[in-house]
Amino acid sequence: MPPMTEVEKKPGKLIVISNRLPITLTKDCDSWSVKLSSGGLVTALSGLKKEYPFTWVGWPGQDFSSTEKTKISNLLMENSCVPVFLDDKIADLHYNGFSNSVLWPLFHYHPAEMNFEDRAWEAYKAANEAFAKVVLSIAEEGDLIWIHDYHLMLLAQILQKGFKSKRKNIKIGWFLHTPFPSSEIFRILPVRQEILEGVLAADLIGFHTLEYSRHFISSCTRVLGLQSGSESVEYEGRNVRIGTFPIGIDPTTFIEAQKTPAVSDRIKDFKSRFKNKKIIVGVDRLDYIKGVPQKFLAYENLLKKHPEYIGNVVLVQVAVPSRGDVEEYQELMVNVNELVGLINGKYATIEYTPIHFLYKSVDFTELVSIYTTADVCLITSTRDGMNLVSYEYIACQNENNGVLVLSEFTGAASSLNGSLIVNPWDIDQVSESLHNALSMDTKSKARNYRMLSKYVNKHTAAYWGVSYVKALNKTNGSMYSVYKTQKLDPRYVQHEFMSAQGIRTIFISYDGTLCKTQDIPELAVPKEEEISMIKSLSLLPNTLLYISSGRSRDELVSWFGDLNVGLISEHGCFFRHPPNLNLRRKHLNSNGNLKEPSKFITHALQYGHPIEIDNGWFKLLNGNKASWKETVLPLLQHYTERTPGSLITMKEVTITWHYRLADPEFGLFQANELQNDLEKVLAHLPLSVSMGNRALEIKPSLCTVVTAVKNILANLFQSDSKVDFIMIGGSSKQDELLFNYLNNDTSVAQIDHQISFTVGKKQTEAEFFVPDVKSVMKILESMACTPAAD
Ligand SMILES: O=P(O)(O)OC[C@H]1O[C@H](O[C@H]2O[C@H](CO)[C@@H](O)[C@H](O)[C@H]2O)[C@H](O)[C@@H](O)[C@@H]1O
Numbered sequence: 001m002p003p004m005t006e007v008e009k010k011p012g013k014l015i016v017i018s019n020r021l022p023i024t025l026t027k028d029c030d031s032w033s034v035k036l037s038s039g040g041l042v043t044a045l046s047g048l049k050k051e052y053p054f055t056w057v058g059w060p061g062q063d064f065s066s067t068e069k070t071k072i073s074n075l076l077m078e079n080s081c082v083p084v085f086l087d088d089k090i091a092d093l094h095y096n097g098f099s100n101s102v103l104w105p106l107f108h109y110h111p112a113e114m115n116f117e118d119r120a121w122e123a124y125k126a127a128n129e130a131f132a133k134v135v136l137s138i139a140e141e142g143d144l145i146w147i148h149d150y151h152l153m154l155l156a157q158i159l160q161k162g163f164k165s166k167r168k169n170i171k172i173g174w175f176l177h178t179p180f181p182s183s184e185i186f187r188i189l190p191v192r193q194e195i196l197e198g199v200l201a202a203d204l205i206g207f208h209t210l211e212y213s214r215h216f217i218s219s220c221t222r223v224l225g226l227q228s229g230s231e232s233v234e235y236e237g238r239n240v241r242i243g244t245f246p247i248g249i250d251p252t253t254f255i256e257a258q259k260t261p262a263v264s265d266r267i268k269d270f271k272s273r274f275k276n277k278k279i280i281v282g283v284d285r286l287d288y289i290k291g292v293p294q295k296f297l298a299y300e301n302l303l304k305k306h307p308e309y310i311g312n313v314v315l316v317q318v319a320v321p322s323r324g325d326v327e328e329y330q331e332l333m334v335n336v337n338e339l340v341g342l343i344n345g346k347y348a349t350i351e352y353t354p355i356h357f358l359y360k361s362v363d364f365t366e367l368v369s370i371y372t373t374a375d376v377c378l379i380t381s382t383r384d385g386m387n388l389v390s391y392e393y394i395a396c397q398n399e400n401n402g403v404l405v406l407s408e409f410t411g412a413a414s415s416l417n418g419s420l421i422v423n424p425w426d427i428d429q430v431s432e433s434l435h436n437a438l439s440m441d442t443k444s445k446a447r448n449y450r451m452l453s454k455y456v457n458k459h460t461a462a463y464w465g466v467s468y469v470k471a472l473n474k475t476n477g478s479m480y481s482v483y484k485t486q487k488l489d490p491r492y493v494q495h496e497f498m499s500a501q502g503i504r505t506i507f508i509s510y511d512g513t514l515c516k517t518q519d520i521p522e523l524a525v526p527k528e529e530e531i532s533m534i535k536s537l538s539l540l541p542n543t544l545l546y547i548s549s550g551r552s553r554d555e556l557v558s559w560f561g562d563l564n565v566g567l568i569s570e571h572g573c574f575f576r577h578p579p580n581l582n583l584r585r586k587h588l589n590s591n592g593n594l595k596e597p598s599k600f601i602t603h604a605l606q607y608g609h610p611i612e613i614d615n616g617w618f619k620l621l622n623g624n625k626a627s628w629k630e631t632v633l634p635l636l637q638h639y640t641e642r643t644p645g646s647l648i649t650m651k652e653v654t655i656t657w658h659y660r661l662a663d664p665e666f667g668l669f670q671a672n673e674l675q676n677d678l679e680k681v682l683a684h685l686p687l688s689v690s691m692g693n694r695a696l697e698i699k700p701s702l703c704t705v706v707t708a709v710k711n712i713l714a715n716l717f718q719s720d721s722k723v724d725f726i727m728i729g730g731s732s733k734q735d736e737l738l739f740n741y742l743n744n745d746t747s748v749a750q751i752d753h754q755i756s757f758t759v760g761k762k763q764t765e766a767e768f769f770v771p772d773v774k775s776v777m778k779i780l781e782s783m784a785c786t787p788a789a790d
């Protein structure tokens with residue numbers, strides 16, 4: 001197990017949250033007693049508890065009167081449990097109505113069994129809110145919060161909002177115990193966006209297998225259009241970590257139990273009851289994902305194809321009653337009973353029953369005894385998050401080295417090398433594997449068992465719990481840092497703007513800031529009210545407004561050419577001042593060069609040299625010849641041909657390869673490949689290849705938006721008036737360069753009033769954020785309606 005060192009331990013506490021508390025409450029006369037219940041999660045987390053004590057928050061399993069609630073809370077507190085009381089109706093609709101009738105079937109590839117009802121969704125939200133209320137009341141600075149499973153997929157987001165107002169530095173993890181399906185299945189969910197955003201508020205999202213992680217990342221890309229890496233998703237500027245943490249069991253509990261007289265006696269009973277017979281065991285909750293009918297059909301096929309087993313093999317199937325309030329589970333019960341009747345009716349004799357079907361929960365002694373006696377364990381789940389029964393069987397086979405026949409659709413199949421992997425839908429294959437298992441020689445069994453046992457004994461429940469908590473601890477708690485960026489108040493902007501004594505400069509980026517981003521860029525045209533707001537601002541005295549964009553000069557001029565605004569095009573390759581500004585004659589010589597370079601100007605010139613070209617436009621040069629385009633174009637064309645939906649746009653200087661209309665995952669993959677190839681080809685040229693919003697941009701490395709702004713300011717500083725106000729508003733990676741410049745460049749420090757903001761909550765270098773494009777308008781309005789300062 002990975003040791004948890006003192007350094008890694010957080011000063012705060014660990015709070016574990018699952019739908020159900022790991023306890024059973026019973027009332028005897030007037031007093032309640034509490035008993036720890038069994039189950040995979042309880043066992044798995046008990047290993048962690050030894051290393052890292054925690055408080056467990058969950059639903060206590062029933063509703064109580066208000067007087068009883070206090071008693072129950074106190075009783076549970078003694079067991080480090082905190083209850084979330086839900087009224088019966090909400091609890092039923094949350095658990096049966098939504099969790100087990102919508103998310104469960106969908107996550108296990110059973111969309112036909114999904115019953116989506118609005119009232120169940122409302123109850124799901126209400127239950128998650130109720131959990132959040134309890135967690136918010138106990139969580140403190142520095143705590144780690146670990147949320148479990150599909151019942152609580154909105155909790156991280158609700159908590160994040162709650163903590164935001166309290167400014168808490170708390171890390172949130174969420175772990176899914178079921179599979180996460182392919183995005184093709186996930187996107188069926190009517191509330192797919194809400195569910196994904198609910199969990200993306202966490203700092204660490206964990207799954208049992210790499211496949212589930214990949215499916216989740218893919219859904220984020222396809223459903224939400226997010227950028228992702230192999231172990232992370234970018235959401236609201238945060239890097240949400242995605243990890244694989246396969247759960248395990250505590251094998252020592254089984255080994256210790258085997259040594260008890262109760263278990264040895266029971267093993268003796270079984271051996272004499274099934275003398276000279278081979279035993280196949282199956283232990284499953286009676287759930288349609290466990291493939292119990294498939295198991296029976298394969299077993300029947302074995303008896304049919306290998307009649308020598310009739311009378312010599314038995315299948316002991318424990319089917320634990322589960323979720324009986326959901327219709328699909330009731331139907332399954334009827335089907336399975338019928339099948340058992342048919343097979344037993346066909347192959348049974350007075351002395352022989354082929355299937356021993358136990359529709360009940362068995363106690364631990366019985367379970368360990370069955371596992372220990374069985375020659376084969378057969379698991380035919382059609383989908384299963386992990387399947388702990390497979391691990392438990394291995395833990396009990398230290399003497400007999402029994403054979404595990406395991407469905408390829410379980411999470412366990414990715415880890416349990418040494419088992420016979422089967423496709424439960426292929427009845428012939430499963431029955432042949434059963435035959436192989438029943439007839440396997442001792443040496444092969446021992447060889448397989450060595451591998452299985454090694455894995456199960458290393459990857460224990462405690463190993464899983466500690467690994468996860470360590471990883472959660474290591475996340476950078478991005479939630480907290482995001483919220484260090486405050487929302488920009490238009491009143492503050494107005495105050496700063498009015499207080500400025502001199503020239504007031506405003507640099508606003510176009511796409512995503514002034515105008516909402518569109519999938520087709522041609523549709524992102526400024527509206528009348530935006531144009532009129534820009535016009536009002538541009539008419540204010542001592543105010544210079546610059547609109548900055550990656551777009552071409554022509555496009556910007558077609559929208560804003562008639563206004564008295566400055567323009568920066570192609571992300572800094574060109575700029576022009578507001579046409580009414582009369583700087584040029586004063587400070588530039590006839591060649592367009594600055595007459596008396598100040599410290600500011602000299603500094604700017606190191607980064608690119610502007611020359612005037614036409615109609616007041618300046619072009620930034622860095623001595624780079626345009627022949628580089630001939631080098632890169634064939635490569636871009638090569639990728640365009642192989643990436644359906646991608647296209648190349650050529651502007652005056654920049655070339656961009658867009659993949660916004662391509663398959664999002666393939667597009668991103670190709671963009672990364674292209675970037676690598678370009679960097680090799682362009683290694684010795686002063687060009688930069690930058691990844692933007694589903695586009696790759698290539699341009700001279702010294703032509704940046706920062707260089708353009710530096711040059712603009714250098715020009716202004718040469719004028720008689722003092723620049724006393726600067727506002728930079730943006731939303732993209734290019735704008736982050738400008739925020740960084742504003743924060744770190746000593747030459748701008750002389751500007752007294754500085755404001756930078758980004759659009760949307762995110763990790764940013766900007767001082768402030770505004771929620772959306774509409775709020776940008778409010779900010780501009782706050783300045784447009786101010787009386788001029790002198
Ligand atoms: O509480 P129930 O509704 O009766 O269901 C029992 C548990 O079923 C699911 O188990 C999953 O978790 C196991 C441990 O990670 C995994 O091995 C198995 O494949 C999954 O099906 C459910 O996710 C749990 O929340 C339930 O407690």
Ligand SMILES: O=c1ccn([C@@H]2O[C@H](COP(=O)(O)OP(=O)(O)O)[C@@H](O)[C@H]2O)c(=O)[nH]1
Nearest residue numbers: 038039040283285320360361362387388389
């Ligand atoms: O009568 C029984 C039989 C089995 N189990 C336990 O139920 C868990 C089943 O976990 P698994 O991961 O296989 O599937 P799940 O039921 O969680 O989907 C295992 O720990 C079993 O030991 C149980 O609690 N009662």
